[in-house]
Amino acid sequence: MKILAIETSCDETAAAVVEDGRKILSSVVHTQIAEHRIYGGVVPEIASRRHIEKIDAVVKKALGDAGLTAHTVDAVAVTAGPGLIGALLVGLNFAKGFAWMADKPLIPVHHIRGHIAANYLADPGLEPPFLCLVASGGHSLIVDVQDYTRFAVLGRSRDDAAGEAFDKAARAMGLGYPGGVALDRLARGGNDRLYHFPQPHVEGAPLDMSFSGVKTSVVNLLHNARQKNESLDLPSLAACFERTVCEALCSRLFAAAEQTGATILSVAGGVSANTRLRETLQQEAKRRGLRLCMPPLSLTGDNAAMIGAQGYFEYQAGHIAPPSLNAVATLSVERGAPQDFAL
Ligand code: KG4
Ligand code: ZN
Numbered sequence: 001m002k003i004l005a006i007e008t009s010c011d012e013t014a015a016a017v018v019e020d021g022r023k024i025l026s027s028v029v030h031t032q033i034a035e036h037r038i039y040g041g042v043v044p045e046i047a048s049r050r051h052i053e054k055i056d057a058v059v060k061k062a063l064g065d066a067g068l069t070a071h072t073v074d075a076v077a078v079t080a081g082p083g084l085i086g087a088l089l090v091g092l093n094f095a096k097g098f099a100w101m102a103d104k105p106l107i108p109v110h111h112i113r114g115h116i117a118a119n120y121l122a123d124p125g126l127e128p129p130f131l132c133l134v135a136s137g138g139h140s141l142i143v144d145v146q147d148y149t150r151f152a153v154l155g156r157s158r159d160d161a162a163g164e165a166f167d168k169a170a171r172a173m174g175l176g177y178p179g180g181v182a183l184d185r186l187a188r189g190g191n192d193r194l195y196h197f198p199q200p201h202v203e204g205a206p207l208d209m210s211f212s213g214v215k216t217s218v219v220n221l222l223h224n225a226r227q228k229n230e231s232l233d234l235p236s237l238a239a240c241f242e243r244t245v246c247e248a249l250c251s252r253l254f255a256a257a258e259q260t261g262a263t264i265l266s267v268a269g270g271v272s273a274n275t276r277l278r279e280t281l282q283q284e285a286k287r288r289g290l291r292l293c294m295p296p297l298s299l300t301g302d303n304a305a306m307i308g309a310q311g312y313f314e315y316q317a318g319h320i321a322p323p324s325l326n327a328v329a330t331l332s333v334e335r336g337a338p339q340d341f342a343l
Contacts, residue, residue, distance in 0.1 A: 004073040005308030008091030009083025013054040015062035018308030022124045026065035027305040048086035070102040077311025080108035080341040081328035088327035105320045107311045110336035115268035117310035118295040131262045133253040136269030137163035142256045148313035155207025163271045165211035169218040190239030197244040246277045266293040273300040
């Protein structure tokens with residue numbers, strides 16, 4: 001089954017064709033990063049407008065690269081939430097029109113379920129159940145993937161998402177937007193023990209996380225140093241921040257594995273591109289004899305191939321939406337059936 005997938009939840013206009021949830025036939029991502037950079041973050045209104053301008057060409061290219069037409073794909077999958085509502089609506093309405101015109105089923109996909117499904121593309125032998133550490137710009141979750149369309153959240157960040165903390169700390173350090181990847185690069189040359197940041201624990205919820213404290217510590221250190229006209233060792237500051245966040249994420253994933261007895265682990269979301277996080281997870285999984293799946297860097301950030309992968313499994317579960325499908329800005333990963341997207 002060949003699914004055309006569309007993703008416009010944030011600042012990437014993306015389309016892809018995926019076969020049977022496992023094989024990428026084409027994948028096109030048009031990123032708007034350069035345009036949002038001057039504002040230090042994504043401007044929702046600009047994101048929506050650019051999606052409108054680009055979506056037609058991006059979908060045409062994805063179909064062309066796969067050697068298909070609107071009539072030779074079998075279904076259309078689209079991110080219906082969570083995300084920026086105006087941005088989501090562009091992809092959603094395009095997909096609706098396309099599905100109606102080509103007379104194909106319309107499959108709504110939860111963005112985070114899509115991130116998790118990037119693992120099915122990376123490892124065609126991977127099957128649930130497994131645990132997934134989701135770390136993106138908007139979410140930090142420990143998810144029990146019980147089946148392709150059944151999820152339970154075991155832990156979550158109580159405040160900032162990991163990616164949000166990376167971006168805010170990077171911004172305070174003058175690294176621009178998006179800061180995660182720049183901070184990752186800067187940290188390579190630093191001493192990760194020079195500065196000490198507290199490792200927060202949520203009372204009574206050992207798998208929950210908190211990242212606003214470490215972010216604020218970085219901002220305060222920089223502020224105080226500036227006031228005293230002192231200079232900080234920025235690579236070491238980046239390395240210490242990164243170590244604190246990575247330790248929080250990794251310790252929760254392995255604690256969840258101990259708690260549930262899971263032997264297969266995976267990661268998903270933009271922060272899973274982080275060099276230190278990948279190295280730490282790999283080492284620790286090996287030491288514990290656990291199987292670890294990590295999507296390649298091309299599938300960690302937003303893309304439509306992951307939506308096509310999850311779309312296939314949603315379709316298998318009968319999750320086909322009527323034309324009244326709507327987009328939602330927030331929605332737990334535990335919910336993602338058509339009726340969960342305001343119909
Ligand atoms: O999953 P994603 O592409 O978009 C959302 O759904 O949010 O995640 C974007 C986040 C941003 O916060 C970005 O700074 C972060 O992922 N990120 C990284 C790295 N690459 C991207 N964070 C740390 N290290 C990286 N190498
Ligand atoms: Zn994302």
